Amino acid sequence: MNDKGKNRQDDAPAKASEKTSAVDASSAQKSADDSAVDSHNEAREKQPANDHQDDDAGEDGNEVIKVERTPTSPALLSQLRHSNHYHQARGLGAGRAGAATFRVQRLTAMALIPLAIWFAVSVVRMSTASQAAAAAWLAWPVNAVIMALFIVIALRHAVIGLQIILEDYVHHEGLRAVCVLVVKAIGLLLGVGAVAALIHLAL
Amino acid sequence: MSRPLSPHLTWYKPQITSTLSILHRFTGIVLALGAVALSWWVAAVAIGGETYAGTAWLYTSIAGQIVLFGWTLALAFHLSNGIRHLFWDAGIGFDMPTVNRSGIAVLVMTALLTLAVWLIVLLA
Amino acid sequence: MAELRLPKNSRVQEGKHWKHEGDSDNLKTFRIYRYDPARDALPRMDTYSLDLDDCGPMVLDAILKIIDEIDPSIALRRSCREGVCGSCAMNINGTNQLACLCHIDDLGEGPVRLSPLPHLDVIKDLVGDLRRLYAQYESIEPWLKNDQAEPERERLQLPEDRDKVDEDSKCILCFCCATSCPSYWWTGDKFLGPAILLQAHRWLVDSRDDRTGERLDALDDTFKLYRCHTIMNCTSACPKGLNPSKAIADTKRMLARRR
Ligand code: HEM
Ligand code: SF4
Ligand code: SF4
Ligand code: FES
Numbered sequence A: 001m002n003d004k005g006k007n008r009q010d011d012a013p014a015k016a017s018e019k020t021s022a023v024d025a026s027s028a029q030k031s032a033d034d035s036a037v038d039s040h041n042e043a044r045e046k047q048p049a050n051d052h053q054d055d056d057a058g059e060d061g062n063e064v065i066k067v068e069r070t071p072t073s074p075a076l077l078s079q080l081r082h083s084n085h086y087h088q089a090r091g092l093g094a095g096r097a098g099a100a101t102f103r104v105q106r107l108t109a110m111a112l113i114p115l116a117i118w119f120a121v122s123v124v125r126m127s128t129a130s131q132a133a134a135a136a137w138l139a140w141p142v143n144a145v146i147m148a149l150f151i152v153i154a155l156r157h158a159v160i161g162l163q164i165i166l167e168d169y170v171h172h173e174g175l176r177a178v179c180v181l182v183v184k185a186i187g188l189l190l191g192v193g194a195v196a197a198l199i200h201l202a203l
Numbered sequence B: 001m002s003r004p005l006s007p008h009l010t011w012y013k014p015q016i017t018s019t020l021s022i023l024h025r026f027t028g029i030v031l032a033l034g035a036v037a038l039s040w041w042v043a044a045v046a047i048g049g050e051t052y053a054g055t056a057w058l059y060t061s062i063a064g065q066i067v068l069f070g071w072t073l074a075l076a077f078h079l080s081n082g083i084r085h086l087f088w089d090a091g092i093g094f095d096m097p098t099v100n101r102s103g104i105a106v107l108v109m110t111a112l113l114t115l116a117v118w119l120i121v122l123l124a
Numbered sequence C: 001m002a003e004l005r006l007p008k009n010s011r012v013q014e015g016k017h018w019k020h021e022g023d024s025d026n027l028k029t030f031r032i033y034r035y036d037p038a039r040d041a042l043p044r045m046d047t048y049s050l051d052l053d054d055c056g057p058m059v060l061d062a063i064l065k066i067i068d069e070i071d072p073s074i075a076l077r078r079s080c081r082e083g084v085c086g087s088c089a090m091n092i093n094g095t096n097q098l099a100c101l102c103h104i105d106d107l108g109e110g111p112v113r114l115s116p117l118p119h120l121d122v123i124k125d126l127v128g129d130l131r132r133l134y135a136q137y138e139s140i141e142p143w144l145k146n147d148q149a150e151p152e153r154e155r156l157q158l159p160e161d162r163d164k165v166d167e168d169s170k171c172i173l174c175f176c177c178a179t180s181c182p183s184y185w186w187t188g189d190k191f192l193g194p195a196i197l198l199q200a201h202r203w204l205v206d207s208r209d210d211r212t213g214e215r216l217d218a219l220d221d222t223f224k225l226y227r228c229h230t231i232m233n234c235t236s237a238c239p240k241g242l243n244p245s246k247a248i249a250d251t252k253r254m255l256a257r258r259r
Helices: A002-027 A035-045 A048-058 A074-090 A098-126 A131-139 A141-169 A173-202 B016-047 B049-060 B062-089 B096-123 C059-069 C131-139 C159-166 C182-187 C193-204 C212-219 C233-237 C244-257
Strands: C013-018 C027-034 C044-051 C089-092 C095-098 C112-115 C122-124
Touching (some): A074 C131, A098 A131, A098 C244, A131 A141, A131 B016, A131 B049, A141 B016, A141 C182, B016 B049, B016 B062, B016 B096, B049 B062, B062 C244, B096 C233, C044 C059, C059 C112, C095 C233, C182 C193, C193 C212, C193 C233, C212 C244
Parallel strands (some): C013 C044
Antiparallel strands (some): C027 C044
């Protein structure tokens, strides 16, 4: 099995350069020494009559001009398709933001463990309280600070999470950008609103 | 020529792994909606008056309490499974037997956490 | 949008039932995904009954026997029939496995359902199009990149350094893992998937490779790497007992450590 792995390594660079040359050929059809281009040229030379008709088409418009489409050889097509796959696999390169996002998502998750436990116990209890009791409870600085931390960190964590979900399922780039923007805007709005409310209560 | 796509989601046998994973995602979304409700509650307390009365009425109604219960359940699951995720991110617990065992542990912990929260709430 | 349903041209129809001739009390039913681009508009499931009394023990044995004795038109890939070439990977009763390593007896009662590896373009019957996966493999440049002077003979490695690539290099590129991964189903055009990321990791941890940083740069991408949500379908599918999700988590940790 190790032998097999080694073989793969060895001929991989060779294969890569082969494919790159196929890409070059399709974009710059001028370079005559490439096999991919040769087949095109050959096909054209077989139909000099067509080229001629093309030239005097403007003089008498009666003639019906038919330029046959040269069939591309299946071998060339599959070669080009492969190079397309390779091109697509490389894409636009790395975005370089993955690791940073990942870190923030994990750090907020860790911070949320104690905050969420505190929150679950205290707030479920407060949900049935009177406004005065709730206001007094939130006005107590320790509660206010923990609550603000919880809301802000949870929103940061949730916005990243929702963005990841959108990236998974919404494939249209424009639509995805709009969705992500909306999620971020809502997150910001809620965060600012909640913190403002807490400051208002504490003062 | 368009070739058919081989069957995927509906033919793939549900794995404990993928089921818990999609639950993590689902509960994450529920929690995010909960964060909206929470921010609103804080704002309502600050505004007071009619706004708070309406919000309190909604949140204390039977439906509100059921939703709140569902939310704590989601939080308990997401929290427990989130801790499992953090262990994975640290490179711990990757062999399949451990993965399956920690999956069951998450379910047990979810039930216990939810119960604990509501016991504290109801007793207090 | 990610298509959770199969497109119209991919909905599977009920196919032909091949009657078994002669009698036997050890018949097993096989339902096999069939599609021939030259004849069929839609894929279908054909049903075969096979006498297991004089059949080898593995699913691959059964398929080859069906081809020999009942229906020679079934297409599949296979070569080594002992789990080293990685070509006979397919979906067997809902999970991805190598047909040559899958005991028919372990599949329990009831018919055995065979279909191509999930979410691939079907070339014919059990053969899926793997071109994108090979291209993605190539994109991680799976060869040694060393900046130091070439040695007289091979580049040597400490035994403990060799151990680090030991597991990853057992991968046979069967793609059981990649095609079991829901993230790869939905975003496989950009996500490299578990098989390729395991291979990328193999070069990241190789003590002889000098481009670790460059390789990490190329992976630091929301789509190429971070579509992995540690779902772990990959690890439970790998017929060689490898752990792609661990390799991916390791890669993410290397990236996190750089900051
Ligand atoms: C109110 C609080 C929380 C909200 C609104 C929230 C929301 C979310 C959302 C929407 C996701 C994305 C899910 C996905 O990608 O499938 C997510 C992922 C995650 N959450 Fe939370 N979460 C909360 C609390 C927590 C806590 C307490 C933990 C603690 C351990 C945690 C750990 C994680 C982790 C580790 C992930 C990443 C999972 C992955 O990589 O797929 N979350 N969260
Ligand atoms: S662990 Fe990552 S690569 Fe493996 S199945 Fe899950 S998402 Fe896919
Ligand atoms: S990691 Fe396992 S399942 Fe994936 S391609 Fe390699 S051998 Fe196959
Ligand atoms: S035939 Fe080689 S792995 Fe099954």
